[in-house]
Amino acid sequence: MSIFNNSLFTRGISRFCKLYSYELPSVKYCEKSKLLNINNVNKCYFSVNAVKSPPKSKYPRFLMTLGIGFGVGTIATGLYLYNTYRNINTAILNTATGEEYFLEKAPVKHTVARSIYNPLDKSGFKITLYQFQTCPFCCKVRTFLDYFGFSYDIVEVNSVTHKQTKWTPYRKVPFIVIEQEGTQTVMQLKDSSMIISALMSFINTKDKHLEEIVKGFPTVCFMNEDGKKKTDIMNKYSIFYGERPPGKSDEEILEEKKWRKWVDDVYVHTLSPNVYRTMNESFQAFNWFSEAGDWKEHFKTWERLLVIYVGSLAMYLIGKRLKKRHGLKDDVRSSFYEETNIWLKEVKNRGGKFFGGDEPNLADLGVYGVLTAVEGCNAFQDLLTNTAINDWFSDMKTVVENHQGEKYLNQRGSNL
Numbered sequence: 001m002s003i004f005n006n007s008l009f010t011r012g013i014s015r016f017c018k019l020y021s022y023e024l025p026s027v028k029y030c031e032k033s034k035l036l037n038i039n040n041v042n043k044c045y046f047s048v049n050a051v052k053s054p055p056k057s058k059y060p061r062f063l064m065t066l067g068i069g070f071g072v073g074t075i076a077t078g079l080y081l082y083n084t085y086r087n088i089n090t091a092i093l094n095t096a097t098g099e100e101y102f103l104e105k106a107p108v109k110h111t112v113a114r115s116i117y118n119p120l121d122k123s124g125f126k127i128t129l130y131q132f133q134t135c136p137f138c139c140k141v142r143t144f145l146d147y148f149g150f151s152y153d154i155v156e157v158n159s160v161t162h163k164q165t166k167w168t169p170y171r172k173v174p175f176i177v178i179e180q181e182g183t184q185t186v187m188q189l190k191d192s193s194m195i196i197s198a199l200m201s202f203i204n205t206k207d208k209h210l211e212e213i214v215k216g217f218p219t220v221c222f223m224n225e226d227g228k229k230k231t232d233i234m235n236k237y238s239i240f241y242g243e244r245p246p247g248k249s250d251e252e253i254l255e256e257k258k259w260r261k262w263v264d265d266v267y268v269h270t271l272s273p274n275v276y277r278t279m280n281e282s283f284q285a286f287n288w289f290s291e292a293g294d295w296k297e298h299f300k301t302w303e304r305l306l307v308i309y310v311g312s313l314a315m316y317l318i319g320k321r322l323k324k325r326h327g328l329k330d331d332v333r334s335s336f337y338e339e340t341n342i343w344l345k346e347v348k349n350r351g352g353k354f355f356g357g358d359e360p361n362l363a364d365l366g367v368y369g370v371l372t373a374v375e376g377c378n379a380f381q382d383l384l385t386n387t388a389i390n391d392w393f394s395d396m397k398t399v400v401e402n403h404q405g406e407k408y409l410n411q412r413g414s415n416l
């Protein structure tokens with residue numbers, strides 16, 4: 001996106017300069033009397049060769065360049081100030097009603113990288129997950145879908161060309177497209193936590209259709225502390241329980257929500273600086289991503305190599321910035337272990353196998369999901385050696401891979 005913007009910007013500037021280096025000299029070469037004569041102005045403009053050129057001097061060119069620089073600077077500053085002023089003074093009117101999740105028609109079909117089918121899924125949904133195989137947010141959504149036994153197709157998005165997502169203005173993954181068997185309804189659910197909350201609410205409420213549920217998650221616009229407009233999704237960590245007793249105390253509901261948010265706001269940010277800690281580890285991680293994501297299958301060779309080489313260098317550098325931004329220690333591994341231990345202590349305090357008790361809840365699925373994104377990296381091997389995560393992690397793997405939550409989806413039945 002930024003490359004595209006930069007090239008547009010550069011093209012704009014070069015056109016601007018071309019325009020002026022042509023027009024300004026043509027005016028300059030005109031005799032004063034001709035310039036004053038309205039009838040002669042056009043003639044003068046379009047017949048540069050007909051007018052005798054005065055001897056060239058470097059100073060007017062220098063002054064002209066200075067003038068252009070000054071003009072461009074003034075315009076840029078003006079636009080910046082205008083934008084800042086507009087941001088601060090434009091009232092934010094949130095009219096979102098959840099209608100933004102509905103598409104007029106199903107998007108063009110792209111190659112399905114993998115299909116997961118579970119005969120116990122009676123929802124009638126045809127779900128397509130658009131993802132990067134090793135993006136932690138995508139791994140979180142896959143973990144949720146697998147645990148509850150949803151059937152779904154996977155479209156692997158090309159992270160260089162984004163060819164598969166050109167039809168939508170949403171610039172991130174994961175998102176899912178849901179078509180409903182026997183109806184024209186097509187929905188696009190965006191953001192990993194919103195997707196999980198909406199589908200969990202669907203499982204929990206027999207009397208509500210997904211079409212109504214998504215309206216409880218409107219996308220809202222707000223201003224952050226720096227005066228920048230941002231968007232977020234309301235209630236994205238909230239689950240609707242309908243009339244069915246949730247079988248959980250209020251405290252458990254709040255704790256689950258709090259730790260799901262911790263996964264997105266804290267835990268996930270310990271991953272990148274660890275995975276891309278050194279140039280070597282970064283390169284090794286990208287090679288693993290290529291293997292796990294079957295990039296040979298989905299990308300052209302040059303695209304795959306470009307992503308591996310440029311990506312590993314870029315992420316190594318970005319990893320350093322992320323370390324600062326998210327307040328990780330210089331020894332990034334120790335931050336990774338510390339946060340993991342905080343989580344394991346919470347699990348232990350609850351006394352069960354999982355944070356959710358005998359069965360995992362959405363916080364368990366969140367932590368496990370994002371960790372699977374780095375399972376093949378050195379950082380994860382170090383985590384296994386230096387913390388006691390192994391037991392919880394392998395218990396989670398068993399329940400997710402065996403779709404142990406499928407009974408809940410099966411009991412919920414069809415959306416219709």
Ligand SMILES: N[C@@H](CCC(=O)N[C@@H](CS)C(=O)NCC(=O)O)C(=O)O
Pocket residue numbers: 132135136137159171172173174190191192193
């Ligand atoms: N809050 C979003 C974050 C998603 C996100 O940041 N995805 C990254 C990939 S891990 C992305 O799509 N970045 C844009 C890009 O790579 O083009 C979610 O939970 O789904």
